[in-house]
Amino acid sequence: MKIESEVSRSTPSTKEAVLLDLADVRKSYGAREALRGVSLAVGRGEFVALLGPNGAGKSTLFQLLTGLFNADGGRIEVCGHDIRKDPVAALAHIGVVFQQSTLDLDLGVAANLRFHAALHGLGGARARERVADALARLGLTERAGDPVRELSGGNRRKVELARALVHEPAVLLMDEATVGLDPASRRQLLDEVLALRARGVGVLWATHLVDEAEAADRVIVLHRGQILAEGRPQELAAQVGTASLADAFLQMTGGSGERAD
Numbered sequence: 001m002k003i004e005s006e007v008s009r010s011t012p013s014t015k016e017a018v019l020l021d022l023a024d025v026r027k028s029y030g031a032r033e034a035l036r037g038v039s040l041a042v043g044r045g046e047f048v049a050l051l052g053p054n055g056a057g058k059s060t061l062f063q064l065l066t067g068l069f070n071a072d073g074g075r076i077e078v079c080g081h082d083i084r085k086d087p088v089a090a091l092a093h094i095g096v097v098f099q100q101s102t103l104d105l106d107l108g109v110a111a112n113l114r115f116h117a118a119l120h121g122l123g124g125a126r127a128r129e130r131v132a133d134a135l136a137r138l139g140l141t142e143r144a145g146d147p148v149r150e151l152s153g154g155n156r157r158k159v160e161l162a163r164a165l166v167h168e169p170a171v172l173l174m175d176e177a178t179v180g181l182d183p184a185s186r187r188q189l190l191d192e193v194l195a196l197r198a199r200g201v202g203v204l205w206a207t208h209l210v211d212e213a214e215a216a217d218r219v220i221v222l223h224r225g226q227i228l229a230e231g232r233p234q235e236l237a238a239q240v241g242t243a244s245l246a247d248a249f250l251q252m253t254g255g256s257g258e259r260a261d
């Protein structure tokens with residue numbers, strides 16, 4: 001099933017507005033096709049939910065977007081830079097929070113961020129200022145000197161978000177970033193990221209949780225490596241003929257993406 005949105009706002013309208021642009025991206029692990037021709041775009045100030053059940057290919061897509069490995073085919077551009085031809089320029093515009101935490105638990109909160117800033121060529125007073133700004137934005141100023149180990153799961157995720165923003169990326173990638181958080185922390189993190197739209201950040205938020213996708217400007221349903229549908233949350237339900245996005249998602253995917261092969 002392929003459902004095209006009839007509303008022009010569903011995809012970024014001008015070439016200039018597109019921050020992340022994927023065309024016919026393919027990736028296989030041996031004989032297993034994890035991504036089978038994925039095309040999508042994320043615009044400036046847009047929050048796009050990539051909604052897919054387990055095994056849909058979300059993490060594989062994020063690994064390609066963060067340069068961990070190359071696609072077998074297709075094209076990925078970040079702010080006009082091809083990730084294969086010009087990876088340094090492309091990756092400079094990307095901030096990412098992975099599913100698994102990558103913080104150093106024994107380092108302080110600010111030290112984790114300074115380390116990341118240095119990887120992006122930021123040092124000295126400029127780095128200190130960016131780190132302080134990022135921590136303040138997420139209400140973490142008072143925790144700046146604490147070892148990450150002493151923070152709650154919710155605050156650790158906020159530190160990861162602050163770190164992802166230190167180099168002021170145009171595009172933020174969130175890979176199932178709320179996994180393991182309680183409902184209040186999940187909502188807080190989602191709200192923090194939704195607020196980034198006002199600063200022009202384009203967000204690709206991967207999730208298997210329909211309530212998170214309901215908050216998005218646009219939802220892309222990924223299933224077994226292919227995009228099944230795309231549109232505003234309420235449009236998707238209407239086009240599938242279901243009462244809610246949750247029902248539409250279940251109807252399209254059966255609620256599970258795992259293959260027996």
Ligand SMILES: Nc1ncnc2c1ncn2[C@@H]1O[C@H](COP(=O)(O)OP(=O)(O)OP(=O)(O)O)[C@@H](O)[C@H]1O
Pocket residue numbers: 029032033034052053054055056057058059060061208259
């Ligand atoms: N390193 C690997 N080797 C072989 N197959 C893999 C590998 N990584 C992923 N796959 C397969 O590729 C497909 C897509 O997996 P991927 O992890 O990208 O999905 P996902 O949407 O992130 O799922 P989840 O929500 O469970 O993390 C699945 O069929 C998975 O079994």
